[in-house]
Amino acid sequence: MLLSRRQFAVPFPPNSSSRSHASKKKSRRFHGGNQLIPLLESCKSIGQIPQLHALVIKAGQDRNPLVLFKMLRLCSKLSSMDYALRVFETILVPDVYHYTALLEGHVALASPRSAIELYFRMVGEQIRPDAIVIAYVLKACASVLALPDGRQVHCQVLKLDLGRERPIKMRLMELYARCAQFEDAKLVFGETPERDAVAATILVSSLSDHGLLEEARAVFDSVLDKDTVCWTAMIDGYVRNGLANAALDLFREMQRECVRPNEFTVVCILSACSQLGALELGRWVHSYVGKNNVRLNAFVGSALVDMYAKCGSLEEALVVFDEMEEKDVVTYNSMIAGLAMHGRSNEAVKVYEQMVRDGLRPTQLTFVGVLNACSHSGLVDVGFEVFESMAKDYELEPRIEHYGCMVDLLARVGRLEEAYEFAKGMRVEPDHVIWSALLSACKIHGHLSLGEKVAEILIDSEAADSGTFVLLSNVYSSFGKWKEAARIRANMRGKGILKEPGCSSIRVDNEIHEFLLGDIRHPRRKEIYMKLEDLNGVLRQEGFVPAKDVVLQDIEEEEKEWALAIHSERLAICFGLIATEPGTTLRIVKNLRVCSDCHSMIKIIAKVTGRRIVVRDRNRFHHFEDGSCSCGDYW
DNA sequence: CTAGGGTTAG
The missing domain is CATH 1.25.40 (Serine Threonine Protein Phosphatase 5, Tetratricopeptide repeat)
Structure with missing residues (x-):
């Protein structure tokens, strides 16, 4: 759910100085504020805040510290911080609870800086902090890596003798670990109960965030009673560091230990599938979600859309997207980026328009996706329109990646x-x-x-x-x-810079087969090269002239060899042709971009063999079918 | 305590 600024700016009822004539009869209905509190606690809508506030004032309860606390908390809970601050300013002598209610709101709204300032303001007012405010402010410090502020709070913790409070210990660990002060973090960790799973989880995820996977794994292994969250944190650590296979191995182990995955786990695994292009496993996770009442929330849905798109099955991505009820900005962003990746630019623009119609506010990433779609199809006018609307309609300053799309868009259509x-x-x-x-x-x-x-x-x-x-x-x-x-x-x-070797892979019978440039290591190399010869003959009959001949004059011997070698995607395709049933779609993943020579060649291969060939490039998909490619030769 | 979306080049 997205709220515009306008919705936050609810009208403020008259302040206490102008309510002196409020009816005394009515105020008796809310004796001592007792009836008001349940109302404040059950309110769910921002729009009702001013009415409730008016009731508080009419009841003469706007000096009642408890009522004011509940009022502040309600505003914080509904993300109406402007209103909360204005209520706060009317309090003559705020206490710790009032400060805590405001801090809560700031922490939840991801404005930790304001939370930290507010805390120090409170301490400046000589109000003694308790364990709860301290836990909140430490969370704020951890999230913006405010180490000096955090250390200062730690000193106060020691002075007030609150060091044994569990929530404080957890937050201190989080603070130090996130700020890479692992010695300090482990000192605090050492004071927690033996092999505490929650404390360990904090360490595991912070260590992984800093790329220290072996240490994270050591902490993880030391935990006796690992819960779902702990497993998920370790799996996530692998995924975020690009070790998708390690993540999948650990996931299998988790299942052997009979620990049930939740929504978080599923999202991490789907992300690993996207990295690997592992469509089959991704489909399995999808059906697992359906059968094991894992909720298909916006996170899970977006991860599914992303996985299907990146694994080459845009159709399945669209099905999930259309069926989702809880779409949010990220869901739209995934779908837009997915369509762009597959060259379906007009549809990407349509989804963007639909998103705006649905009242969602596009983000920087939305525009990366839309502009990328435009550049993939040379949609110059649409591209400029969208680019300009970023700043004009959404107050988003274009970043280097947006400029990159625009330069690419103009350059590719030839407006150099x-x-x-x-x-x-x-x-x-x-x-x-x-x-x-x-x-x-x-x-x-x-x-x-x-x-x-x-x-x-x-x-x-x-x-x-x-x-x-x-x-x-x-x-x-x-x-x-x-x-x-x-x-x-x-x-x-x-300069000692090596060319990244081109590499293509194809999955046949649950096994990934990798090919490098001119690779002769595969056990079925003989058949593969025979198939290639065979195809070359057919291609010549179809009138295909390899572009290489033209480029070969005048280059050094070494270069010649390099240019003559057989690009890895051709080998992967030939293997796919001999190792699968006729008519099976071939899905190839390549780490670099397809060269134009291979591109024309694959078009013809698709035609003469009657196969669909899907190639995942460095940055987009090509669907080859019956002599043509989905990119329309523009990529 | 754990979660989703990322441009351009080879």
Whole structure:
């Protein structure tokens, strides 16, 4: 549920100075505020706050500390902090409870800075903090990594002798662990009951956040009685550090131990599936959700949409999306990004429009998805409209990734000079990625002079990684500038930068088969290469001319070998053709982008073999069917 | 105490 600012700004009833003529008869109905409290506790809607407040005033209860506390708490609970603050300012002598009620609201609303300030204001007023406010303020400190403030609170804890309170211990651990002060965290941990699962979970997740997985695992293994949350924290640690396979192994172990997964666990596992492109397992998790009353909330649903989209089954993503009842911003963002990834740009824009109609407020990531969709299909006008509406309608300042999409959008359709001007006029400094996008478009559209200008910027920037070098070298080769191409490669070698090897994988019978460039390690290599020969013959009959011949003149011997080697996706496809039943869809995952030569080749393979071939690229999907590709050769 | 969405380049 999303509330606009307008909904927060509810009218404020007259203050106590103007209520002196309130009816004495009516106020008797709320004797001592006793009847008011249940009303304040049961209220569920922001709109009713002013009426309740008016009742409090009429009943002459606006000096009753308990009633005021409940009032503040109600405002905090309903995220109406403006109103809460105004009530707070009317309190002559606020006590710890009043401060706590406000702090609660700030912590829940993710404005921890205000919570911390408020706490120190309270201490400044000589009000003695109790264990509960301290737990709240420590949570606030932990969430914004405010270590010095947190340490100061810790000193107060020791002075007030509250160090043995369990909630405080947990928060102190969280604070120190999140701020990477693991020695301090373990000191506090040492004081907790032996192998406390909750305390261990805090450590496990903070250690993983800092990439210290082995230490996290050691803490995890030391816990005797692990609950679902503890297991999930460790699984999540693996997923967030890119170790999806380790996460899945641990998940299987969790099931062997008969610990039931909950919504959180399922979300983590789905995220692991997305990383791996593991469609079958993802489907299994989906059916598990259905059978084991795991609630299909917005989190689970969004993770499912994301998983199906990233595993290549956009249709299933759409089914989940359409059937979901609790869609939130993230759900829409996942669907939009998924459609963009599959080149279904117009639908992505439609979902965006539907989201706005449904009253949801788009976020930065929504725009990343929509603009990305536009650049994948050359929708320049829509792209600019959406880009401009970011700031105008949603007060969102475009970030470098949004500018990146725009430069890419212009450059890919061939409006290179405009793209260049756009990049120079950005409100943020363009990075090497933006220049690379532009350079790549210069190559596609054969614009040498601009390409050289951009190449110079890239070489000077020192931010170049292996991808930039490979791109530069390819650009020079495509313009026939062999010497420059060789120089770039030498430069790259000199700096000790290695090209990331192209690698494609395909899953057959529950087993992942990986192929590198010109790979000859596979046990069925003979059949694979025979199939390739066989296809090459058919392709020639279909009139397919490999583009390589053109590029081969004038390059060094070593380069030649590299250019001649067989791209990994071809090997994966040939293996798929011989290892699966005719008619089976082939799903290939590749770590780099498909080159245009392979792209044209796969189109024909799909046609002559009657197969659907789905290729997951570095950054999008290609669906090959009957001689054409879903990207319309624009990618 | 644990959870979902991420651009551009090779």
